[in-house]
Amino acid sequence: MAYKSRVSDAVVRRLPMYYRHLRELEKAGVVRISSQELGERMNLTASQIRQDINCFGGFGQQGYGYHVTNLKERIAEILGLTHQYHVIIIGAGNIGRAVANYPGFAKEGFHIQAIFDVSPALMGIDVHGTLVQPMDKLDGWLAAHQVDIAVLAVPSAHAQTTADQLVRGGVRAIWNFAPVDLALPEGVAVNNVHLSDSLHILSYRMNEKTLFETLDANK
Amino acid sequence: MAYKSRVSDAVVRRLPMYYRHLRELEKAGVVRISSQELGERMNLTASQIRQDINCFGGFGQQGYGYHVTNLKERIAEILGLTHQYHVIIIGAGNIGRAVANYPGFAKEGFHIQAIFDVSPALMGIDVHGTLVQPMDKLDGWLAAHQVDIAVLAVPSAHAQTTADQLVRGGVRAIWNFAPVDLALPEGVAVNNVHLSDSLHILSYRMNEKTLFETLDANK
DNA sequence: TAGATTGTTAATCGATTAACAATC
DNA sequence: TAGATTGTTAATCGATTAACAATC
Numbered sequence: 001m002a003y004k005s006r007v008s009d010a011v012v013r014r015l016p017m018y019y020r021h022l023r024e025l026e027k028a029g030v031v032r033i034s035s036q037e038l039g040e041r042m043n044l045t046a047s048q049i050r051q052d053i054n055c056f057g058g059f060g061q062q063g064y065g066y067h068v069t070n071l072k073e074r075i076a077e078i079l080g081l082t083h084q085y086h087v088i089i090i091g092a093g094n095i096g097r098a099v100a101n102y103p104g105f106a107k108e109g110f111h112i113q114a115i116f117d118v119s120p121a122l123m124g125i126d127v128h129g130t131l132v133q134p135m136d137k138l139d140g141w142l143a144a145h146q147v148d149i150a151v152l153a154v155p156s157a158h159a160q161t162t163a164d165q166l167v168r169g170g171v172r173a174i175w176n177f178a179p180v181d182l183a184l185p186e187g188v189a190v191n192n193v194h195l196s197d198s199l200h201i202l203s204y205r206m207n208e209k210t211l212f213e214t215l216d217a218n219k
Numbered sequence: 220m221a222y223k224s225r226v227s228d229a230v231v232r233r234l235p236m237y238y239r240h241l242r243e244l245e246k247a248g249v250v251r252i253s254s255q256e257l258g259e260r261m262n263l264t265a266s267q268i269r270q271d272i273n274c275f276g277g278f279g280q281q282g283y284g285y286h287v288t289n290l291k292e293r294i295a296e297i298l299g300l301t302h303q304y305h306v307i308i309i310g311a312g313n314i315g316r317a318v319a320n321y322p323g324f325a326k327e328g329f330h331i332q333a334i335f336d337v338s339p340a341l342m343g344i345d346v347h348g349t350l351v352q353p354m355d356k357l358d359g360w361l362a363a364h365q366v367d368i369a370v371l372a373v374p375s376a377h378a379q380t381t382a383d384q385l386v387r388g389g390v391r392a393i394w395n396f397a398p399v400d401l402a403l404p405e406g407v408a409v410n411n412v413h414l415s416d417s418l419h420i421l422s423y424r425m426n427e428k429t430l431f432e433t434l435d436a437n438k
Numbered sequence: 439t440a441g442a443t444t445g446t447t448a449a450t451c452g453a454t455t456a457a458c459a460a461t462c
Numbered sequence: 463t464a465g466a467t468t469g470t471t472a473a474t475c476g477a478t479t480a481a482c483a484a485t486c
Contacts, residue, residue, distance in 0.1 A: 016416035062468040063462045079419045080426035094317035101313045173425040189424035197235035205408035206392040207299035281444040282486045
């Protein structure tokens, strides 16, 4: 049977935010925090924070609140940040290279093992200590190495076929930067970074007020 | 009084998706489409599509459906993509440069006018036809030019202060790539691209099943 | 006209908030 | 112990889905 997530997307999207704030609090030397205080900091209700955390277990203590470091560690586990991951990057364009050069990844357990591209001009170029390989080496690489995560940073026209290739090769998760909604089999995780969608949302928000003034006037 | 959005975030987040699919359909020569067909394509219910679209007006026709090009144009207007925008980039690191080099932006009306960075090593470097300027030129630039959108691609430690500086300089919208939740006054739009949050969500999803097997076992 | 499909109202479902007993 | 704050159940709110009359 298809695996059905037990935690709503709304909650999952907040998890990295909790992790970020807890790390900051820990860094600032805060030892304990109540759902009330954390809520004020994060612009959430205390109730929501307690509900969210209790999807995974009771990590707090009545009368005391939450131990910052402990809760941070629990959320790191929940997010899978206590594991190590083998990562490959498909596409050595601007985005692929920016991801490869992102300093925090290796520290968090995401280790870039290889980077592939079609363009002959980029062949053999050194990207953050990894040499760009031609795409026709991809199948061979997948056969020879265990790859956990593939960063998909290819033009949209090739995104789905490349994703299929990655899935056949045993990749467990795809971090997709192509402006496309991929169709993937059950069991392969995906998360999208749709940059142009994000810019369009920004553009919507900065124009919303004017938009409705116009729409209302034309009624 | 503070401006309260009339359209829920859930709807706004779907708008760029509609736009993307309608552009593809138009390109494929599809002239008309029903909410039913569009829903199958986008994995949404026909009902939801009609509800979403009717937040902004009745763009369909009973018995016919929606005219693809017309609906695409209406959504482009809603998203503010029929305007031209003056954009500056703060931070000429990997992300700032990747954004600057993104080919689609100018075509969609987002025109990069200037790029700033603190690092002396990057001064005067040409990024996609624009010379990197030192940060102390930013205030002067903002005083002399009308800037609609700032791309904020600086280290998190400087994100809030830089954002404040941009707001003082009259910037109307911030596209934020720093892993920080900015505090901004009413009337300044923001949208975040939290790359590490996105990766953490991917990591969560690929581990969720195992996670709950462990959590359940420990009960 | 008859058939199709929208726009819109009503019903349902799920997420958020409130309340409070449990307990540290 | 008394005070504080969680974990959890119940109430509310909002988003999604279903239904159907309007109409092209």
